Every structure is written in structure tokens, then in C-alpha cells.
Amino acid sequence: MTAPDVLQPSTPEEAVLLFEEGVTVIGGGTIVVPELTSGRLRPKKAMLLTGAGLAGISRDGPRITIGATTPVSELESLPAPIGPCAANVADTEIRAQGTVGGNLCAGEGLESPRGDLQAALLAVGATVRSAGAGGETTEPLEDFLQHRKDRLLLDVSFEEPSAGAFAPLIRPHTHDYTALAVSAARAADGTVRLAASGVAGYAVRLPGAEAKASDPEGAAEVATADVTFADDALASAWYRNRTLPVLVRRALTQLQEV
Amino acid sequence: MKLTVNGVERSFETPPLTPLLRVLREELGITSPKAGCQQGGCGSCTILVDGAPRRACLLPVAALDGAEITTLEGLGSPEALSPIQTAFHEHYAAQCGFCTSGMVLAAHGYLEGGGTPERESIQMALAGHVCRCTGYVKIIDAVAAAAGGEIQATQRWLPQPGDEAPVEIPGAPA
Numbered sequence: 001m002t003a004p005d006v007l008q009p010s011t012p013e014e015a016v017l018l019f020e021e022g023v024t025v026i027g028g029g030t031i032v033v034p035e036l037t038s039g040r041l042r043p044k045k046a047m048l049l050t051g052a053g054l055a056g057i058s059r060d061g062p063r064i065t066i067g068a069t070t071p072v073s074e075l076e077s078l079p080a081p082i083g084p085c086a087a088n089v090a091d092t093e094i095r096a097q098g099t100v101g102g103n104l105c106a107g108e109g110l111e112s113p114r115g116d117l118q119a120a121l122l123a124v125g126a127t128v129r130s131a132g133a134g135g136e137t138t139e140p141l142e143d144f145l146q147h148r149k150d151r152l153l154l155d156v157s158f159e160e161p162s163a164g165a166f167a168p169l170i171r172p173h174t175h176d177y178t179a180l181a182v183s184a185a186r187a188a189d190g191t192v193r194l195a196a197s198g199v200a201g202y203a204v205r206l207p208g209a210e211a212k213a214s215d216p217e218g219a220a221e222v223a224t225a226d227v228t229f230a231d232d233a234l235a236s237a238w239y240r241n242r243t244l245p246v247l248v249r250r251a252l253t254q255l256q257e258v
Numbered sequence: 259m260k261l262t263v264n265g266v267e268r269s270f271e272t273p274p275l276t277p278l279l280r281v282l283r284e285e286l287g288i289t290s291p292k293a294g295c296q297q298g299g300c301g302s303c304t305i306l307v308d309g310a311p312r313r314a315c316l317l318p319v320a321a322l323d324g325a326e327i328t329t330l331e332g333l334g335s336p337e338a339l340s341p342i343q344t345a346f347h348e349h350y351a352a353q354c355g356f357c358t359s360g361m362v363l364a365a366h367g368y369l370e371g372g373g374t375p376e377r378e379s380i381q382m383a384l385a386g387h388v389c390r391c392t393g394y395v396k397i398i399d400a401v402a403a404a405a406g407g408e409i410q411a412t413q414r415w416l417p418q419p420g421d422e423a424p425v426e427i428p429g430a431p432a
Contacts, residue, residue: 003273008320026275026318033277033316034297046275050321091386093311093364094298174385175299 007047012154015052016131019152023047027069027099030090031106031114054101054154062188065157068101072117075100080164080258081183081251085120085197088166088181091174101153104128104141108201113230116178118145118203120166122195123183126158145202161185165254167247169198169235179235182206182247184213184255192255194219194248199240200230209248216252220245259323263288264332265431274320279303281319282329288429290330290359294388301387304360305329311367330359331430333366342366345404346397353391361387365401375406 007023009015019025024043026032035041055069057078064078073095075086089095089103104121106114121141128144130137130151144151168181178198186192192213197203208226209219223245231237261268263286272281279296282288282305294302296315303314306328334340339347342365352358361384365373368383380401389397403409 004275006274006320008274028316029318029321030298030313030316033275033318036275037277037296037315048274048318048320050318051323090298091301092367092383093301093304093313093386094316096310097312097316 004043004046009052011053019131021150027102028097030094030098031102062160063157064160065155066100067155068153069099071096072098079160081120081123081166081185084166085117085183088168089116105148105153107149113198113201114177115202116197119195119197120183121156122203122205123185123193124158124161125193126156128156129154162188163255163258165251167250169243176234180240180243182251184251186255199227213252216249219252220249223248261322262326264328264429272319275318277315278317278319279314282314286429288329288331292356301360302357304363306363311364330362331427341409342369342404344409345400348410349396349400349403351397351400353393357387357389361397369405373405375402
């Protein structure tokens with residue numbers, strides 16, 4: 001095996017300039033490095049973002065912006081659903097190394113969905129700034145997730161919600177990816193957004209349930225209509241189908257109590 | 259690129275994406291970080307990067323230029339164990355020993371971060387570490403004792419002046 005050509009940008013501008021489709025982007029390394037060690041991934045070209053200056057959380061009034069290589073652990077102090085969702089990712093060491101960008105951009109795993117943080121950030125209506133073909137764009141996270149493998153994520157930002165809630169299935173083990181978790185958030189204008197991680201390849205909004213957000217029971221009844229469930233080693237499609245309504249009800253009830 | 263390993267500065271020409279674990283074990287002969295699952299799931303390769311516990315198998319060495327790495331060899335010496343090593347010794351917290359260096363370093367990070375003797379928070383701090391001997395009860399006992407400052411002052415099992423020369427440990431500071 002020949003070692004890949006490794007790009008090591010030292011500024012965000014250099015990272016944008018060097019990025020091209022097909023390059024393997026490494027944030028913290030928690031996903032890519034084991035793939036390299038095992039030989040499952042043999043990239044010709046890789047880009048290591050450690051020194052690219054893309055880490056950090058900044059606030060501008062109610063707007064919070066999280067740089068791509070910010071470790072997941074730094075999100076634990078953010079408001080719900082982001083904080084509790086980040087604290088529910090893997091273990092202490094992995095959270096301190098894995099990055100927000102990696103968590104959002106991770107492709108589907110060999111056995112199960114990845115991207116624990118996706119639903120929490122969908123629930124707060126996050127937008128993503130990314131680079132790639134056609135230049136730099138800012139778009140809703142929903143749209144970004146569909147073509148995330150072709151883009152270099154620079155940062156993700158959102159307005160701090162007035163209330164938030166996070167309802168996960170308890171993980172069988174600390175290292176399992178999220179089998180199913182529902183995030184809910186009420187924006188400053190009163191809009192409630194609901195999203196689920198772990199349903200399938202990437203997280204999705206639950207528009208049917210959002211429309212009935214003031215009625216947790218009613219929202220739970222319609223939640224599964226918007227989703228196609230993965231059937232994998234972590235949980236069967238049947239199990240996900242049965243538990244999504246429970247988590248929707250819990251998240252919305254929690255939200256009412258905040 | 260340069261790394262400081264257990265207080266000694268080292269230079270490398272290793273390919274940038276080589277995991278730190280391979281550099282420590284195969285280039286430097288420091289074998290306390292174990293090559294267990296090599297995908298971040300077992301905790302046995304845990305080391306300290308600038309004082310905080312990390313998985314050596316997941317870290318591309320290029321991401322660490324200039325960092326200070328501490329392995330078990332740098333935590334204490336047979337003559338002067340660190341508090342957490344003493345606690346592991348006193349509470350018989352090692353069985354086969356494969357997970358022990360990772361457990362000790364994660365527990366050290368927990369104590370340095372102001373960890374308390376509460377069992378539940380110790381469990382959370384060590385959640386990523388697997389002991390296949392299932393010796394968790396004694397490991398948690400040891401961490402709780404160290405966090406509560408309940409370590410015996412007399413370390414009579416340790417080598418004493420006049421004992422045979424201690425075994426040389428590769429990678430340990432001189």
C-alpha cells in the first residue's frame with residue numbers, strides 16, 4: 001500500500017483552496033484512522049484539518065457559530081438539545097478528539113447510521129457554510145446532508161433556541177452510534193422543529209410531528225409516516241418504528257416543561 | 259516533526275497519518291499502550307496528550323506536532339508511584355494487565371480534572387475502557403480511593419534501598 005499524499009493546510013483559506021472532491025478529509029481522526037489502519041480505506045489524497053484554524057465556538061448576539069474542527073466535547077456546555085446530545089456521543093476521550101465536522105459529514109457506517117449530532121442541529125435550524133465545486137455556499141443543514149461527501153464543511157451556525165429537549169434510546173454500549181434519538185427545539189419565534197438521528201443514513205426532520213407539536217400524543221402517532229427506517233445490527237427497522245413515537249412524545253413533553 | 263514523549267524530545271520522519279500508537283510501540287519501543295482493537299473501542303492504548311487522555315490508535319501523528327505525550331512509563335517510577343498507580347496496587351485493580359495502563363491513564367486524567375469518589379461519575383469517566391477479566395469493581399474501588407485521598411502512606415511492597423537494581427523500563431525518563 002502506498003501512503004497517501006497528505007495535505008496539511010494552515011489556514012481556512014488554504015483548506016478551501018486545496019479541497020477537491022474525492023479527497024479524504026480528516027478532522028479528529030476517530031472515524032478515518034481506524035479505516036486506514038484496517039486497510040478498508042486507501043485514499044490517494046487526504047487532507048488533515050488539525051492546523052487549519054477551523055476550531056472554536058463564537059457568539060454574535062443570539063447566533064452561535066461552531067467551527068468544523070471543534071471537538072464534540074466543547075458542545076457539551078451548549079443549550080439543549082445540542083449539549084445533552086453531545087454528551088451522549090461515545091466516551092470522554094473520543095468526544096475530546098472527534099469533531100463536529102466529522103460527526104456531521106460521516107458517511108453511513110458499515111453497520112449503522114452515523115452522525116449523532118445531525119438531528120440536534122437540524123432541530124435548531126442550523127445552517128452550514130461549506131466550500132467545494134461552485135465556491136462557498138451557506139445552506140440549511142437538511143440540504144447540506146444530501147451532498148455532504150462532496151463538500152468541505154467550514155462551520156455550522158444557529159440562533160440559540162428559547163427551549164430545547166433531547167430524548168435518546170439508551171445506548172447498549174458507550175461506543176455504539178445512536179440507534180435512535182429525537183431532538184426538539186422551540187425557536188425564538190415559537191416555531192418547533194423536531195428531528196431524529198439514527199433512523200437511516202442521515203438524520204431527518206419530522207414535519208408531520210412538527211405540525212402537531214403542541215400535542216405530544218398526536219405528534220407521536222404521526223411521527224413514523226415521514227421516515228424510512230434502517231434495519232441493521234444496532235436496531236431492527238421494526239424496533240425503530242416502535243420506539244420513534246415514544247421518543248417524539250418524550251421530547252415534546254420535555255419541551256413543554258422547559 | 260517533533261514530539262515530547264515522557265519528557266524527552268523525539269524527532270520523526272514517519273508518514274503523517276501513522277497512528278501515534280504505532281510510533282510509540284514500534285519506533286520507540288514503549289509498550290505500555292496496548293494495540294487492542296485499534297479502532298478506539300477498547301481503551302487499552304490510552305495515553306495523555308498535553309495531560310488529557312486520548313486514544314493513541316486514533317491519533318494521526320501529524321496532528322500532534324509539538325505535543326507532550328505521557329505514557330504509563332512517564333507517570334511514575336517503581337520507586338515513586340503516582341497516587342493512582344498506588345491505589346491500583348493497594349486495591350488489586352489489575353488482573354491480566356492488558357487494560358491496566360489505559361485505565362490508569364484515564365483515571366489519572368479523571369483525578370487531574372477534579373474527579374470525585376462517586377462511583378457513577380468514575381464509571382462515566384472509564385466508560386470507554388474494556389476489562390476482559392471483568393475486574394471493574396476493584397478498578398472503580400481504586401479510583402474512588404485515590405479520588406478520596408484514601409491511599410496508604412506505607413508502600414512496603416515497593417523496592418527499597420539496597421534491593422536489586424530495578425528492571426529497566428524502555429521509554430521511562432532517566
